[in-house]
Amino acid sequence: EIVMTQFPLSLPVTPGEPASISCRSSQSLLQSNGYNYLDWYVQKPGHSPQLLIYLGSTRAPGVPDRFSGSGSGTDFTLKISRVEAEDVGVYYCMYALLSPLFGPGTKVEI
Amino acid sequence: QVQLVQSGAEVKKPGASVKVSCKASGYNFKTYAINWVRQAPGQGLEWMGWISPNNGNTNYAQNFQGRVTMTTDTSTTTAYMELRSLTSDDTAVYYCAREDFSGYDFYSWGQGTLVIVSS
Secondary structure (H helix, E strand, C coil), rough: CCCEEEEEEEEEEECCEEEEEEEEEECEECCCCEEEEEEEEEEEECCCCCEEEEECCCCCCCCCCEEEEECCCCEEEECCCCCCHHHHHEEEEECCCCCCCCCCCCCEEE | EEEEEEECCCCCCCCEECCCEEEEEEHHHCCCCEEEEEECCCCEEEEEECCCCCCCCEEEEEHCCCCCCCCCCCCCCCCEEECCCCCHHHCEEEEEEEEEEECCCEEECCCCCCEEEEC
């Protein structure tokens, strides 16, 4: 059974500064087709979750290019190049195959 | 554009069942599986399973097997999630979400349905 962990669980940020969230899985998410089945979501207060990144590093349509995903296997990172006030929310990584599993979430606040 | 509109909030007693609907529009309903995800108050996200409107195939998360049934009505492009034998632990917001891109990427979400289980 895969276990997803994230750190930090709480991340104070400063507008204009970069921010980074780490996600680790207990098993490799790299499949034989060369893709990492790892997504990133953000849930802003009072809203449904929103897909930011899929397959580890591909931005979803409409997602600003200040968001980027990287990593492979068991270790992944979501980076925000310059935080904006609207980026506050809880960020989740998710194992995106067979039996999807979300990480515990990282609360990002100004 | 893709829209998923869910039914309204429900209050149920322990031991009862709840059926939440998710009305889809803006795309070919049969082409994409509908997933269900829930979120208990102040907690994280939990995937419950998916259903293919094309053939009715389902895949339920182990935590919900035997207690959840997902169905679709292609004539009304609506997906349903029924959860039985409710306890207070089932108090949560229930979301439907459409698969996309590589399969388990949820780009389109419903607005969520609050289910409260209380005696």
